[in-house]
Amino acid sequence: MSAIASEYLPVLLFFAVGIAFALIFVSAPIAVSALTGTAKPEAVKLSEYESGFPAFSDARAKFDVQFYLVAILFIVFDLEAAFLFPWAVSLHWGGESAWWAMMEFLGELAIGLVYAWKVGALEWE
Known part of the structure; x- marks a missing residue:
């Protein structure tokens, strides 16, 4: 066996x-x-x-997107909780700027929730 083949043997074995x-x-x-x-x-x-709609139907059929709106809102507020817990644990390291940054984040989410509520995205028909 040549020297080059013996050097590449482990690589070829790993690949195999x-x-x-x-x-x-x-x-x-x-x-x-x-x-x-x-x-x-x-x-x-x-x-x-x-x-909420049959799995095997015409792909071009119209369907209600209400489920997807509620799912997106759930994901948004689930991510809020995912950001909130580590922030609460490490609040003493961030100081006052971390407090106000999270209050701004929560305020923006509250505005989004109020908007979704006003336009009826949370009402199930």
Whole structure:
């Protein structure tokens, strides 16, 4: 074996093992799913879950976007909570400027909530 081939042997071995693991992790779940019969559709699987409209209908059909508006509002206020907890824990390091920055952030979110409430984005029909 030449010196260059012996230097690249670990790289090629690493590449071969990576390809083998990738094929195993892709093909094994597909094979298990086919063998266990999880691909068989049932009435419960085909029913509406969260979106409120049938899963298999015409793609060009009109549907209500109210669900998506509520979901976006949920994400916004969920992110608010995600920002609020670390801020509260580290408030003593930020000082007064951190306090006013968070109050501005909460004020902007409150204005957004009032606006969404006024335009009726929270009303479910």
